[in-house]
Amino acid sequence: MKHHTSEKKLFGIPIKPGRTGVPTGTEPPPIAKLLTRVFGTGLGTGYTPFAQGTLGSALFVILWVLFVPAKLSYEIIITLLIHGASVPLSGWGERIWGPDPGRITIDEFAGQAVALIGVPRKPFYIISAFILFRIFDSLKLKVIKERVETLPGGWGVTLDDTAAGLISRIIIAIIRKFSAA
DSSP states (O other): OOOOOOOOEETTEEOOOOSOOSOOSSOOOHHHHHHIIIIITTTTGGGSSSOHHHHHHHHHHHHHHHHSOSOHHHHHHHHHHHHHHHHHHHHHHHHHHOSSOTTOOHHHHHHHHHHHTTOOSSHHHHHHHHHHHHHHHHSOOHHIIIIITTSTTHHHHHHHHHHHHHHHHHHHHHHHHHHHO
């Protein structure tokens, strides 16, 4: 007898499930669960059936361009605030959905913010920051995967994206230096 599994599909294409597993630690208090479900999921992008990280990054780029003043001091403050929120929200997300759950996309907000700090508000640079961040977030360098991503709680979830954002930002600085010459 054939065992039937319920595989989710979009337009006939199988959808890879988000990385969720066995919740770690004790269940967070109700307010922490609510904050995680709203803000930890990147305003709901973590609930999409596929490409949660990409959608979270894309939403954040739009929010950045529309609402963050193009002034370095504001960009740094916003980035620090997002990181300050991302660590506990990511940690609570692990306690709800398991290790580094796909539903948590606030870490994409944090990493994408690093990639965007000081970037000119021109389409080429904004799109480059987005694409580079997605590449480095997806294809983690070995040292990031082994040393950063494994940090406990929300630290590993957040800081591996921060590292991807930093690498992206360095590349954009190099591009700007050579294109300005």
